Amino acid sequence: MCKDCGCSVDPNVHSHHGVVHSHQHTHGQAHAHPHEHPHDFPHKHPHEHVPAVASETRTVEIQQKILSRNDEQAELNRAWLKAHGVVAVNLISSPGTGKTYLLERTLEGLRGKISCAVITGDQRTDNDARRLQGKGAQVRQIETINACHLDAEQVGRLLPEIAGDGVQLLFIENVGNLVCPAAFDLGETFKIALLSTTEGEDKPVKYPTLFSAAPVAVLTKMDLAPHLDWDVATCRSNLRQVRPGVFIFELSAKTGLGMEAWLDYLIKLVE
Amino acid sequence: MHELSIAQALVEQIEAAATKEHAKRVVRVVITVGALSGVDPEALRSLFPLVAEDTVTADAELVVEPVSARVRCRACGREEAAETSFLRCSVCGSRDVELIAGRELHIKTVELEIDER
Numbered sequence: 001m002c003k004d005c006g007c008s009v010d011p012n013v014h015s016h017h018g019v020v021h022s023h024q025h026t027h028g029q030a031h032a033h034p035h036e037h038p039h040d041f042p043h044k045h046p047h048e049h050v051p052a053v054a055s056e057t058r059t060v061e062i063q064q065k066i067l068s069r070n071d072e073q074a075e076l077n078r079a080w081l082k083a084h085g086v087v088a089v090n091l092i093s094s095p096g097t098g099k100t101y102l103l104e105r106t107l108e109g110l111r112g113k114i115s116c117a118v119i120t121g122d123q124r125t126d127n128d129a130r131r132l133q134g135k136g137a138q139v140r141q142i143e144t145i146n147a148c149h150l151d152a153e154q155v156g157r158l159l160p161e162i163a164g165d166g167v168q169l170l171f172i173e174n175v176g177n178l179v180c181p182a183a184f185d186l187g188e189t190f191k192i193a194l195l196s197t198t199e200g201e202d203k204p205v206k207y208p209t210l211f212s213a214a215p216v217a218v219l220t221k222m223d224l225a226p227h228l229d230w231d232v233a234t235c236r237s238n239l240r241q242v243r244p245g246v247f248i249f250e251l252s253a254k255t256g257l258g259m260e261a262w263l264d265y266l267i268k269l270v271e
Numbered sequence: 272m273h274e275l276s277i278a279q280a281l282v283e284q285i286e287a288a289a290t291k292e293h294a295k296r297v298v299r300v301v302i303t304v305g306a307l308s309g310v311d312p313e314a315l316r317s318l319f320p321l322v323a324e325d326t327v328t329a330d331a332e333l334v335v336e337p338v339s340a341r342v343r344c345r346a347c348g349r350e351e352a353a354e355t356s357f358l359r360c361s362v363c364g365s366r367d368v369e370l371i372a373g374r375e376l377h378i379k380t381v382e383l384e385i386d387e388r
Contacts, residue, residue: 055384057298060288062378066281066302149273180273183309183376205356209309212358212370241357244366 070184073152077159077187081170086163087269088170090186092210093194094203095176098220098253100128102194103171105253107135109263110169114270117162120173121150128173138162149180152187168270178203182210190214196221197228201235208242216247218262223252274314277376278322281315285328285381294383297331305338305375306355312337340373 065071081088091099103118110116116137120128121144129141140158142150155172163170172188174181182191193214195203198221204211211217217239225232232250239246249265251258281302289297304312312335319333342353344360345367353359355373359366 054387055295056387057382057384058292058294059380059382060292061380062284062288064284064378066277066284066376066378068284069280147273147276149276151276179309183273183277208355209307212307212355213374240366241359242355244358244368 067184070152073156074185074187077152077156078189080156080159081163081187081189084164084167086167086170088163088172088186088188089216089269090172090174090181090188090191091194092174092178092181092191092214093176093196094178094199097176097194097196097199099173099176099194100131102218102220102251102253103132103173104135105256105259106171106263106266107132107137109259110266111136113263114168114267115166116169116171117167118171118173119150119155119158119162121154121175123147123175138167144175148175148177149184150174150186151184155186169266178207178210182213190216192216192218194218194220195235195239197225197230201231202238204235204238204242211239211246212242214243214246216249217243218249218251221252221254222250222257223255273309274311274318275322277310278315278318281319281378282322282326282328284378285323285331286326288381289327289383292383292385294327294385296384297328297381298384299332299334299380299382300328301334301336301379301381303336303338303375303377303379305373306340307370307373308376310376336379338372338375341371342368343371344368 093099100120107116107118118132118137118139119142120132120139121142122128123144123146126141126143129139132139140162142154142158144150144154150172172186191214193211195217197219219232219235224230236248239248249258249262251262253259285297285300304310304315316333316335320329323329323331339352340355340358341350342358342360343350344363344365346365347360347363349360349362350371351361353368358368358370360368
């Protein structure tokens with residue numbers, strides 16, 4: 001590439017039957033470069049003879065989101081959900097925060113009160129979907145195989161079969177990962193970030209991409225906090241540092257601590 | 272490692288632009304990556320040539336322009352760059368701030384080599 005203006009004209013160096021010469025093409029100029037052998041000379045090496053048309057370099061403004069295709073599908077999902085009166089929450093956390101266990105208890109608590117559905121994503125197995133079956137909600141598993149996140153297309157494909165028919169609240173349990181899922185809009189109503197007491201209180205400031213994008217955060221396994229010297233005030237402060245005004249739940253799906261407030265909140269979401 | 276998906280989406284869009292302009296080669300691509308986009312520019316840079324292999328984008332130079340996080344203070348109205356791990360107004364100290372930049376993940380320009388006709 002030309003160092004002066006960035007155009008694509010290369011200083012050419014090529015060899016004709018052992019004769020090496022280099023020459024500098026000037027900008028945009030169509031010209032013949034002579035060499036010593038006649039053109040009917042049989043030779044095998046390919047070389048580009050000066051084209052009848054010269055090349056120009058043009059800079060095209062694109063100004064587009066790199067993930068625009070995902071984002072367009074996400075908007076379609078969002079419109080579909082709205083048209084069908086479904087609130088969708090995208091649950092994101094590291095693996096082992098207890099998303100599936102919380103969902104088990106949540107579905108049991110909401111059964112008969114509001115109509116729920118679940119899309120759950122993992123790289124492999126349908127273990128999570130099986131755990132969530134039989135609790136009154138439609139459940140579908142997405143196996144992402146190698147991908148570290150769900151995308152809008154995967155979710156969009158499942159919406160008509162799972163979230164039509166009077167479903168009010170759709171839980172999308174993303175692949176356990178604090179980084180990648182945050183970059184992919186699924187068309188959800190909003191994101192919920194989860195963080196357990198077995199993780200550091202500083203997770204929110206270490207992973208601000210996710211925690212700054214979630215208006216709601218859930219602190220799980222709160223029953224373990226006293227045994228772990230885990231400081232809830234520090235964690236809440238860290239959450240607020242990256243997401244001022246974040247709405248925080250503290251709960252233990254195991255002991256039931258804080259579950260009532262969580263369930264009430266979910267019911268109010270769809271009313 | 273979602274940078275692979277990002278690199279694939281990026282190359283797809285560049286290819287679309289190159290096809291539209293009848294370009295024979297993509298010389299340079301400029302993208303903006305926000306501090307809160309969740310994308311590692313280095314990972315993207317190393318995956319880009321692998322994804323672009325055997326396309327007109329194969330030899331393109333990828334230029335990454337970082338974008339800092341910026342906040343607007345709802346209390347005093349000031350707009351300024353902010354630490355991604357601590358969003359607040361440096362002047363009045365308020366934490367009632369709104370994130371106005373930092374999530375960008377955009378293609379800005381594509382430089383194409385096109386035959387003159």
